[in-house]
Amino acid sequence: MNALAATNRNFRQAARILGLDAKIEKSLLIPFREIKVECTIPKDDGTLASYVGFRVQHDNARGPMKGGIRYHPEVDPDEVNALAQLMTWKTAVADIPYGGAKGGIGCSPEDLSTSELERLTRVFTQKIHDLIGVNTDVPAPDMGTNSQTMAWILDEYSKFHGYSPAVVTGKPVDLGGSLGRDSATGRGVLFATEALLAEHGKSIKGSTFVIQGFGNVGSWAARLIHESGGKVIALSDVTGALKNPNGIDVPKLIRHKEIGNGKLADFSDADRMSPDEILTHECDVLIPCALGGVLNRENAGDVKAKFIIEGANHPTDPEADEILSKKGVVILPDIYANSGGVMVSYFEWVQNIQGFMWDEEKVNSELKRYMSKAFGNIKALCGSHGCNPRMGAFVLGVNRVARATVLRGWEA
Ligand SMILES: NC(=O)c1ccc[n+]([C@@H]2O[C@H](COP(=O)([O-])OP(=O)(O)OC[C@H]3O[C@@H](n4cnc5c(N)ncnc54)[C@H](O)[C@@H]3O)[C@@H](O)[C@H]2O)c1
Numbered sequence: 001m002n003a004l005a006a007t008n009r010n011f012r013q014a015a016r017i018l019g020l021d022a023k024i025e026k027s028l029l030i031p032f033r034e035i036k037v038e039c040t041i042p043k044d045d046g047t048l049a050s051y052v053g054f055r056v057q058h059d060n061a062r063g064p065m066k067g068g069i070r071y072h073p074e075v076d077p078d079e080v081n082a083l084a085q086l087m088t089w090k091t092a093v094a095d096i097p098y099g100g101a102k103g104g105i106g107c108s109p110e111d112l113s114t115s116e117l118e119r120l121t122r123v124f125t126q127k128i129h130d131l132i133g134v135n136t137d138v139p140a141p142d143m144g145t146n147s148q149t150m151a152w153i154l155d156e157y158s159k160f161h162g163y164s165p166a167v168v169t170g171k172p173v174d175l176g177g178s179l180g181r182d183s184a185t186g187r188g189v190l191f192a193t194e195a196l197l198a199e200h201g202k203s204i205k206g207s208t209f210v211i212q213g214f215g216n217v218g219s220w221a222a223r224l225i226h227e228s229g230g231k232v233i234a235l236s237d238v239t240g241a242l243k244n245p246n247g248i249d250v251p252k253l254i255r256h257k258e259i260g261n262g263k264l265a266d267f268s269d270a271d272r273m274s275p276d277e278i279l280t281h282e283c284d285v286l287i288p289c290a291l292g293g294v295l296n297r298e299n300a301g302d303v304k305a306k307f308i309i310e311g312a313n314h315p316t317d318p319e320a321d322e323i324l325s326k327k328g329v330v331i332l333p334d335i336y337a338n339s340g341g342v343m344v345s346y347f348e349w350v351q352n353i354q355g356f357m358w359d360e361e362k363v364n365s366e367l368k369r370y371m372s373k374a375f376g377n378i379k380a381l382c383g384s385h386g387c388n389p390r391m392g393a394f395v396l397g398v399n400r401v402a403r404a405t406v407l408r409g410w411e412a
Contacts, residue, residue, distance in 0.1 A: 001318055002078060002082075003078070003079050003082035003292055003314045004078045004079065004081050004085075006314065006317065006318045007082040007086055008029065008082075008085075009318055010318075010390065010394050011085070011089075011398060013391060014394035014395045014397075014398040015028075015398060017385055017387065018395060018402065020398075024402055024405060024406070024411045027411060028059065028398065028401060028402060031056050031059075031081060031085070032058060032059055032060055032065070032099075033056075033057040033131070034054070034056050034057075034077070035054065035055040035056070035057075035103075035128060035131060036052060036054055036077070037052070037053045038050055038052060038053075039051045039052070039053050039105065040123070041116065042119070043116055044113050051105050051106055051107045051120060052106050053103070053104070053105040053106075053124045053127065054104055055102075055131065055132070055137070055139075056077075056080045056083075056084035056101060056102055056103065057084065057137055058081075058084035058087065058088045058099065058100040058102075059088040059100055060137075061099060061404040061405045061410065062091065062098060062099055062400065062401060063097035063098045063099055064097075064099065064133075064135050064136055064138050065084075065087075065100055065101035065136070065137040065138070066098040066099065066100065066138050066140070066345065066346075067083065067100055067102040068103070068139065068140045068145070069102075069104060069139045069141070069142055069145050069149070070102070070103070070105075070144055070145065071104065071105050071107050071117075071143070071144030072104060072107075072108075072109075072143055072144050073106060073107065073108045075104035075105060075106045079292075080104055083313060083314075084102035086100065086314070086334065086335055087100030087101060087102055088397070088401060089393070089394060089397030089398060089401070090334075090335040090336075090339050090342060090397065091339075091397075092396070092397035092398070092400040093339060093374055093377075093393050093397040093400075094339045094342060094346075094374055095370070095374065095377075096343060098138075098342070098346065101137050101139075103128075104142070107144075109144045121156070122152055122155075122156045125153045129160045129161070132157070132167060133164075134164055134166040134349075134353070138166070138168060139169075140168065140169045140170040140345050141170040146170075147170055147172045150170050150171045150172075150177075153167070154167060154168050154171060165352040166349050169181070169345035169348040170345060170348070171348070176348070176351070176352050177348060178345075178348035178357075178358070179363055180344055180347075180360045180363035180364055180367070181344045181348060181363075182216070183224070184340045184341050184343065184363075185216065185217045185220065185311070185338050185340045185341035186218070186219070186221040186224055187224055187340055187364065188338065188339060188340015188371050189217065189224075189287060189289075189309055189311050189337060189338065189340065190204070190221060190225060190228065191367070191368050192332050192336065192337045192371060192375065193225070193285060193309050193332075194228075195371070195372060196309070196375075197307070199379070200330075202284070204225055204228040204229060204230040205228065205229030206229070207285055208230075208231045208232075208233045208282075208283045208284045209222075209225055209231065209283060209285045209286075209287060210232075210234040210235070210278060210285070210286050210287070211232060211235050211236075211289055211311075212235075212236050212278050212286075212287070212288045212290050212294065212312075213236070213237060213288065213289035213290030213291075213312065214237040215289070215290070218290065219257075221287055221289060221311055222235060222253075223251065225250075226247075226249075226250035226251065231246075231247035232247060232250055233245055233246075233247060233248065233281070234248075234273065234278055234281045235253070235278075236264070236275050236278045236290075237264045237265075237290070239263040239264050239265040239266075240263070240264060241265070241273045241274065241275040242264065242265065242267055242270035243273045243281065244269065244271065248267075248269070248270050249269055252269060253267050253269075280299055280302040280303055280304060282304045283304065284305065284306055285305060285306070285307045285308075285309060286303065286305035286308045286309075287309045287311050288312045288315035288316075289311035289312050291312060292312060292313055293315070293317050294315050295308070295315055295316040295317060295324070296317040297317070297319040297320060299320075300317075300319070300320035300324050301323055301327075303324060303327070303329060305329060306328075306330065307329070307330050307331075308329060308330070308331040308332070309331075309337045310331065310333055310337045310338060311334075311337060313334050313338065314334060321390065325388055330388075331388070331389060331390060332389055333390040333393050333394075335393050335397060336375070336378060339374065340367055340371060343366075343367055343370045344363060347366060377396050378392040378396055379392070381395050381396050
């Protein structure tokens with residue numbers, strides 16, 4: 001099942017639990033606006049190249065739309081649509097005053113030079129500058145984009161509208177980015193995991209972890225879990241997978257990757273393993289932090305973890321969800337588990353609007369407060385509706401957006 005069908009299915013189930021009427025259910029599913037633009041740039045060799053860019057603005061009942069911009073060869077309008085919708089529920093679960101959006105350009109960023117990437121980003125911004133804005137739609141980095149991409153968008157947007165740092169988040173700190181943004185999603189994963197384990201009488205210390213993906217989310221989650229006394233016994237990235245039953249020395253692995261651009265798979269203090277076995281490796285907690293759809297009906301039956309924390313977006317297919325649920329595996333869903341990034345993006349936007357920079361301690365303590373509050377809200381709904389955390393999170397998010405929609409008189 002593709003990401004859009006899966007997201008719609010979860011939404012409909014939540015709408016049924018909430019007893020939403022058909023009209024509001026339909027109006028919440030239909031995106032506010034879908035934008036498709038051609039971005040033509042001169043390449044470094046003087047030839048012209050054209051790329052298709054998308055921005056899907058899903059819903060703005062609770063505030064400006066918020067979501068990442070992805071540069072990837074397989075950027076697909078259906079997936080962008082699903083991810084935009086997930087952002088609407090995610091910002092509502094987090095209880096931050098935003099709606100949802102997502103965007104992307106179909107390109108392979110690793111095949112473009114820095115100056116080609118800059119030209120492409122500036123042309124894309126020229127095409128959408130009148131549709132994004134501090135109070136309208138606030139982009140952020142996603143796969144294939146980073147703080148430099150946000151700096152180019154900020155600069156190009158500011159040519160049309162005047163200096164507007166709050167138009168994007170995930171910026172470099174020198175241009176108004178927030179301290180703590182880089183680690184925010186991984187730190188949020190840590191707080192979510194702590195809350196779930198505590199509920200089951202367990203703690204990070206004394207538990208074993210397997211993490212798929214060692215990029216921004218996976219490496220920060222691994223580092224913070226290691227610092228908290230957890231044992232990361234297997235890890236993987238696109239280059240391969242590693243295991244060590246005594247626990248991988250995560251700081252040493254990070255140094256290995258940083259020095260001389262080392263490959264994860266070449267790290268000598270752990271044994272290599274097949275990347276196909278990572279998701280079914282024996283552990284207490286499995287944290288997918290790479291691609292969507294990795295847990296599916298082929299492998300879900302073999303998963304041995306007792307808890308899954310969805311660091312990635314949409315890592316669990318609905319069929320896998322059912323199989324895992326029957327096995328008693330508890331899953332913290334993406335729209336809660338990886339919301340630390342958008343929470344700190346919100347703090348960045350607030351700091352830009354205030355013109356006042358917070359210290360990192362304040363960012364991290366506010367993040368913990370928001371993650372704990374959302375966990376409590378989801379848990380309460382799971383109790384009152386007898387549902388799992390994914391449905392608890394969907395019910396929480398959909399209900400908040402539905403209430404805002406009705407209060408604004410938009411349901412007709
Ligand atoms: N960065 C954020 O703030 C953030 C916030 C919310 C959700 N997410 C989601 O988390 C996921 C990861 O995002 P990121 O920012 O860490 O991306 P990233 O590009 O920094 O890292 C991705 C990691 O996945 C690995 N990977 C790719 N293909 C793989 C494969 N086949 N097997 C194993 N590993 C593979 C890569 O090697 C890399 O280590 C994505 O689904 C993203 O949408 C990210």
